Amino acid sequence: MKQITNNMEIINKFSNSLTRKKLKEYVGLLYILPWIIGFSVFQLYPFIASFIYSFTDFTMLNIPKFVGIKNYVDIFTKDFDFIQSMKATLIYVVLAVPLKLVFALFIAVVLNSKLKFINIFRTIYYIPSILGSSVAVALIWRLMFMKKGVINEFLSYLHLPQPDWLGSPSGAMVTISLLTVWQFGSSMVIFLAGLKQIPNELYEAGRVDGASKPRMFLNITIPLITPMVLFNLVMQMINSFQDFTSAFIITNGGPMKATYLYGMKLYMDGFYYFKMGYACSLSWVLFVVILIVTLVIFRSANNWVFYEDGGKN
Amino acid sequence: MKKKFKISLNYIFLIILGIVMIYPLIFLFFACFKTNEEIFGSIALLPRTFSFNAFVNGWKGNGQFSFTNFYVNTIQLVVPTVAFTILSSIVVAYGFARFEFPFKKILFSIMISTLMLPNAIIIIPRYIMFKNFNWINTYYPFIVPALFACYPFFIFMMVQFFRGLPRELDESAYLDGCNSFTVLIRILLPLCKPAIFAAGIFQFIWTWNDFFNTLVYINSVSKFPLSLALKMSLDNQSQISWNQIMAMALASIAPLILLFFLAQKYFVEGIATTGLKG
Numbered sequence: 001m002k003q004i005t006n007n008m009e010i011i012n013k014f015s016n017s018l019t020r021k022k023l024k025e026y027v028g029l030l031y032i033l034p035w036i037i038g039f040s041v042f043q044l045y046p047f048i049a050s051f052i053y054s055f056t057d058f059t060m061l062n063i064p065k066f067v068g069i070k071n072y073v074d075i076f077t078k079d080f081d082f083i084q085s086m087k088a089t090l091i092y093v094v095l096a097v098p099l100k101l102v103f104a105l106f107i108a109v110v111l112n113s114k115l116k117f118i119n120i121f122r123t124i125y126y127i128p129s130i131l132g133s134s135v136a137v138a139l140i141w142r143l144m145f146m147k148k149g150v151i152n153e154f155l156s157y158l159h160l161p162q163p164d165w166l167g168s169p170s171g172a173m174v175t176i177s178l179l180t181v182w183q184f185g186s187s188m189v190i191f192l193a194g195l196k197q198i199p200n201e202l203y204e205a206g207r208v209d210g211a212s213k214p215r216m217f218l219n220i221t222i223p224l225i226t227p228m229v230l231f232n233l234v235m236q237m238i239n240s241f242q243d244f245t246s247a248f249i250i251t252n253g254g255p256m257k258a259t260y261l262y263g264m265k266l267y268m269d270g271f272y273y274f275k276m277g278y279a280c281s282l283s284w285v286l287f288v289v290i291l292i293v294t295l296v297i298f299r300s301a302n303n304w305v306f307y308e309d310g311g312k313n
Numbered sequence: 314m315k316k317k318f319k320i321s322l323n324y325i326f327l328i329i330l331g332i333v334m335i336y337p338l339i340f341l342f343f344a345c346f347k348t349n350e351e352i353f354g355s356i357a358l359l360p361r362t363f364s365f366n367a368f369v370n371g372w373k374g375n376g377q378f379s380f381t382n383f384y385v386n387t388i389q390l391v392v393p394t395v396a397f398t399i400l401s402s403i404v405v406a407y408g409f410a411r412f413e414f415p416f417k418k419i420l421f422s423i424m425i426s427t428l429m430l431p432n433a434i435i436i437i438p439r440y441i442m443f444k445n446f447n448w449i450n451t452y453y454p455f456i457v458p459a460l461f462a463c464y465p466f467f468i469f470m471m472v473q474f475f476r477g478l479p480r481e482l483d484e485s486a487y488l489d490g491c492n493s494f495t496v497l498i499r500i501l502l503p504l505c506k507p508a509i510f511a512a513g514i515f516q517f518i519w520t521w522n523d524f525f526n527t528l529v530y531i532n533s534v535s536k537f538p539l540s541l542a543l544k545m546s547l548d549n550q551s552q553i554s555w556n557q558i559m560a561m562a563l564a565s566i567a568p569l570i571l572l573f574f575l576a577q578k579y580f581v582e583g584i585a586t587t588g589l590k591g
Contacts, residue, residue: 027493028412035405035424035468038461043427046435053438060441077345107330110323123577124331127338130573134522136542136562140337143555148353150340157356182334238367241391242433245524249544255504263433263525270437271529290431 033103050280055080057275071281082282084257085265088128091173092261096180101232103288104184109221124186131182138249142166145175145250147186166251169258176259187232194228195221223306230305234294242289262286338570345560347458352555368564371557374542379532380561383542390452390527390538391520394459398516399509401462406471407497411483427465432525440529453529455520467512474508476502510579518569539565 029036042051058064075082083115096135107125110117131137143151145165165171198221206216247253255262266286270279344352345367347360372380408414409421443454462468478501486496524540531541543565546558 025412025414028408028414028417031408031412031493032405032420033415034401034460035462036420038401038458038463039423039427042439042463043435044431044463047430047440049438049441050434053441060444063399089325110327113323115320115323115327121327123333125334126577127570127573128334129564130518130569131338131522133519133524134566134569135524135540136341136566139543139547139558139562140341143352143559144340146353150352150356153354153356179469182337233466238429238431242431248524265434266433267525267528271440276437276441280437283431283437287431287434294429 050283052279053277054284056277058280060274060276064277067277071278072285074278075281075285077279081257081260082285085262086172088258088260089241089262092177092180092238092243092259095173096177097233097236097240099177099179100184100236101187101229104187105180105191105225105229106231108188108195109217111188111192111223112195122185123267125188127185129183132179133245135245135249138180138246139177141175141246142250149286169257171255172251172255172259176243176250176261179246179250180240180243181199187236190228190232191225194225198224223245226305227307230301234297237293237297238290241286241293334455340388341559341563344556345563347556349554349556352559357414365558367554367560370554371546371560372564375534375545378537378542380539380542380564382535383539386536387521387538391517393452394455394520395513395516397456397459398462398467399513401460402464402467402471402512403502403505403509405462406468406475407501409468411480412471412493424465424468428469436526436529443530448530450531450533450536452536455523455526464516467516470512471505471508474505475583478504498574507579510576512574514576514579517572521569 053064055066056064056066057070076164111121128137146152147162147164147167149165151165155162163171165175202220202224203216206220211219243261243265244267247259247261247264250269251259253264262282266279266282269275269282315374339358343358343360346363346365347367348364351357351360374380382554409417409424440449443449446453448454448457452512458464482500482504483496486500491499491535522540524544527538527541531537534545537545543558543561546561
């Protein structure tokens, strides 16, 4: 009798845990349900729709008609602004992103050298990252870099040449790139967290082996920080390819479309001229460019990113 | 001796860099009190006389709508967006972090990969969709995606945080008769406070500063948030009153600066726990 009740108990427990497990499966799905809906409606659908629209002449006012690959052909053969804005964007990304990361890493290393008041410096350097994307800061930039603005007044005070920042193509590009570099704080904080994780024993071992400081930096610090470099590089690159506010507010894409960034071209074609189908094709070209650059970075990462587990991941 | 010299050199460098970094904001602050002529052609930081005229005149906006309106609009846009982002991210992250279900791995990978999905590619169909919903000129294009957890960054951040909490907590709560929902509410949520603060602050700042999306979805002045109002005050004047624009620029970012100083430990914590960008 006892045996039977025992068995019953086991069976009960078993079936209980089974139904519980089954139930739990659905419970998990239930919790992520909001995301599944949100993802399908606000991300997956627009993603697919954008691809389909890119083969139409949709303008918001007409009934969209399929035009095949006409939009894409036009982009590469008829649209001179496309080449210009792609060129400007590439220059901007290549100029601003590496400069920002090198700067961020450099400052992080200086801050990591056991100085006092590091928290205060870190706080101050971080502020621009918080405000940098706002219209307010773009307006400050525009005012400071005007021909008679405070930057040029400062340069004249030092008897240095005063470039026409916003009036010359290269000056305008430098101006908006400087705004990006100014926001190095967020990358710096990530580097700083990475530097803190490097075990001290490695440096001690290096010291015992008689390695000089620059050598230890090159052979210990740099390799161990490369995963953070990779992460920062990819994220900053993707973001910079789509930058819009600085070009729109500070330079208005000018002069002579030198800072007509791709994000701005997309906005103008899509929401100013309402060439929606065409703008979708433009966005897919951008997507492919970003994808290629990302893949190239990840591919090359095998050669320069150091993984502690020997690169098996 | 040499070492001391080197350390003080480091400090001098850091201090000068700090001044350069913060200079645009100091410049902004004093420019608000200057006359329009004073802003140009001089490197003097301090204004000759402190005048609040720029604030008074700038605040009037375009005559019909003042910055009081724009401020209220911004709050109406930002607060629900932030609240729903936190709410939905916690629930979804809890699902990913604590439960096993079919296709979990694939779904999680999809969620992570949307972190890298460029906004540029989905903005046009989204606009068309919201236009069909009659949501243009409302704040629904910001609030509803927040309600449905469309900010993968924060889901990921919360997942990372949940993973750091021991599972024994949940299990002992189950034994005490909690169900999965009460475990979340009573046991895990109180422990999540730092992560919630961090997520809330980031989302607050990003939504507050967002210019591109507001430019796309909002086009009547009565609904303008601060970002669009600033751009408008630049466009509307034939003779740009830079002191007024600077005064309103300061007014628009002052809450962010304040928030940053009040909550800065959460910023660093937030970045440290996720290892993600800020």
